[in-house]
Amino acid sequence: MGKSFSALLSAAFLATMCGTASAYTLKGTVTASSDGKAIQDADVKLLKRNKATTTDEQGKFTFEEATTHLNAARSAGSFSMHNGVLNFAQNGNSPVQVKIFDMFGNQVFAQTFQGAGTVDLNSVIEAQGTYMARVKLGSTQETFRFNASGNFSGYVKQNRQALLKLDSDADTLSIAKEGYDSLKIFLPTLDTTLNIKLNEVVSEQTYAFGYALGNTPRPSKGCGKASSLKSNRKVENGEQFSLNVGGKNRTFFITLPKNYDNTKPHKLLIANHCMGSKAEDFVHHSPDYDHPTPYYGQQQLDKNGDYIFVAPQGNDNGTWNGKDDHQFVDEMITTMFDNYCVDTTRVFATGFSFGAMFTNSLAQDMQERLRAVAVYAVADYNIWLPSAGTGRYDAKDLPIAWMLVHGKGDGTCDYNRAKNSALPRILKRNGKADANGKFTDASSEKPEEIGNNQAGHVCYDFKNVDPRFPVKFCSWNGPHRWPAHDEGDYSNYNSNSWNKSWVPQTVHEFFEQF
Template sequence: MKRLPLFISALAVTLGSSAFAYTVSGTVSDADGQAIKDASVTLVKENKTTKTDEAGKFTIHEDEQPPIGINQAAVNPGYISINSGILSYSQSGSAPVQVRIFDAVGHQVLNQTLYGSGEVDLRTGTTAMGSYYAQVTMGSAKQNFRFTADGNYATSFDSKGHALLKEIQQGEKLQFVAEGFDTLFVPLGTLDTTVAVKLTKTAPAEEQFAFGYALKNNPRPSKGCGKNSTLNSVQTVENGKKYNLNVGGKNRTFFITLPKNYDNTKPHKLLIANHCMGSKAEDFVHHNPDYDHPTPYYGQQVLDKNGDYIFVAPQGNDNGTWNGKEDHQFVDEMITAMFDNYCVDTTRVFATGFSFGAMFTNSLAQDMQERLRAVAVYATADYNIWLPAAGTGRYDAKNLPIAWMAVHGKNDGMCDYNRAKNSALPRILKRNGKADANGNFTDASAEKPQEFNGNAGHLCYDFKTVDERFPVKFCSWNGEHQWTAHDGPNTKTGQGWENTWVPEEVHKFFEQF
């Protein structure tokens, strides 16, 4: 960069016991730019504190005088003068003379050690416009001053000969403290500066519970975060990969679909899709669209716009059914394998299923409340499925709540609507009531859902007496045994499943956590 001319007005200063001055000022505001009044601002190493005014402004200033009683004449080893950028120095002894120049942020641009008397061209090292600081040391005496290379080219001594720069202590910083905001530290390179800072509002401490998590709780990363998976796939398919897992001596199969932007340092939500009777897990990863498979994973993958979810599909028995306890163990160990090999948010694991897959999902909801945050069941029922019995074993029914959503056609001739409403739903509500003074969840099964009555349309009812952390939603529509509930046929094709509202409703239900 081209060297700029430097002109400094003539000035002579006796070099003795130094007197310093500095000014640190600035403004403090919040993230929206609103001034913060009464914020405490501390210059840490100097132990100087002030408060911001109504405009959020502050100033920390010091004029440091020489110690009282010192005979200036006795300790003055010499003097310096500055004229047109040339610093001349003279001393009574032969001690080394050190001249250092710093830029405005405290970076040293010149360091020379001289002897006797002489002069230094301060233009050396000042290759750009701006403020610079010079420090001259003779023996135990030291003098600091500022000069400007911006066309003004003037030194900055005050009328008493005080310099504007006090030598900054290593690690100096400003501390900002305001009620309701996070404490902020700002490192300083010089004691002559102006800053503008924004404080961040302090997030409230996350509430802790004997069971479950606060709504919108912070993610809890699994063991697999920061690691590469060691699972070996046995087949690659259109929308994922196939894996085998040995569970109780039996080979079990499941499919994994990772988001395209999968990041092993970001905790992802995990969604488990359970297939219905006559279907299979592979149908979730590649299948021609129809009323049961409009998009993969019950329509949830297409709604995952930001790649927040990992999707898995476990395979039941060869005939498309689910046996019971051994399948609970399979899903449990599959979740563990996902936690160990991928970056998963262990507090946001969801499960969903249709028909026999819904019954299996509802069965899982009875004993896996500590692993599943919420479930969505389409056309569930309480028959043809193993339901855990009450107990203390790993796969025994637990008296714990779980967030639960159901979608059911009122004209379902396969899985009876009334059986779902009068049996599956009350079983969930019995554990999901608002917690009492002792933190025990109460019985909310006395509350009945509002139901859809009409020819075309639907009604989703959110229960009012349940704990807000464990919501229950019951959606009814005037349809038959179909999970792709819809309010009317597609005007172009006549196939209503293309207008299904279910995926969006389920996505919103899961995303509230």
């Protein structure tokens, strides 16, 4: 590298000089991201240097390294720098060590000088840009920032060995203010000016029952822990587990997302099988029309791995019979909470046919555990429904978010019973809360329906229900099937027709609103 030296200055003259360059000046302005207003009295700290200040009425703050004054009579010498030109002198045998780094922290120049003199640091840099010079004399060290014009245009040579990092000049800036999210910013260099925006903390409204839409997740006991559950066996899309409930061995299957993180609260989806089917059909089977894809198509839509899926097994005959099934699902949810990282406020359930009837039965007494349910071809017969009472598995006078998909041509689970019996029972508890917070009766509102023999489908969102407990009623003219679609002959459905269905995406959007 080329070097340019001026005539040597007298040591006597330099002995009277004081170095007057500040190591850095860090300035910033803190404003609210919502409206851009200045935030006063925010606590601002440099964590590594243990320095603190607060913002003024304009949201501004400043950190400045104390000016170094070197006196030749009491030190090894003196130095100063102006516009990239270094003036130096030393007493005794202490050399002046100079290193230059680019803004990525790569060392691009190093030289040791003896005696007294000046050196134009701009002239020893090959490329234009901003650089940091570190000057050391005896026990005193200063860092200066300067702009170099360079001897020629272009970039620093690629074959330069530049491995030393300027990490001692880095620090982390912390900004905190009550009512705003705290923020930490890593600063590779402190000689800079920042414009910082803080997000306001939105106060989450609380309720006597239920949660606000978009509420903060509530992590379960299993967050941060490894599961202690022992599986019976692994299957294609999950694992089988057993649970003793009331002296009876009950089985269920769990499918974790591939990127499962035990520190992230996951949503939990319970899929209930229909009569003649079994829980294993959700995780390991040859596709059929009722189970063409795992968990009623919901697993395929879980692109980010936000959900844990679980499928409980009904009784030996494949049906759901009574209170013991409610206890089984209740204890299964507790087991999931204890062993996996679950958002306890976002537990959903879904099912088809007999699985829909069982899901709808759970919705009568487990409103405190289930945030929402989606039922396909539900009806109010061949199923145990909780009676009103104060017991753990008695029906509760509480709302629940509810969605129905039902074919008007269903000859197995009567459409009119679903519309005139199952739906009003839900609406009776889901009306908008009154001044005392008690949910009112919205059952007088009637849904819009698909016309007879009309193609397509109609989904109706009820207007008079509490917004936190929406009700959606979807009708179509098909038979006893859950993966409804708007094309083709409904009587000739097969296991490949499900991918034309609008149902999985509509249900996914219904769950995702919470």
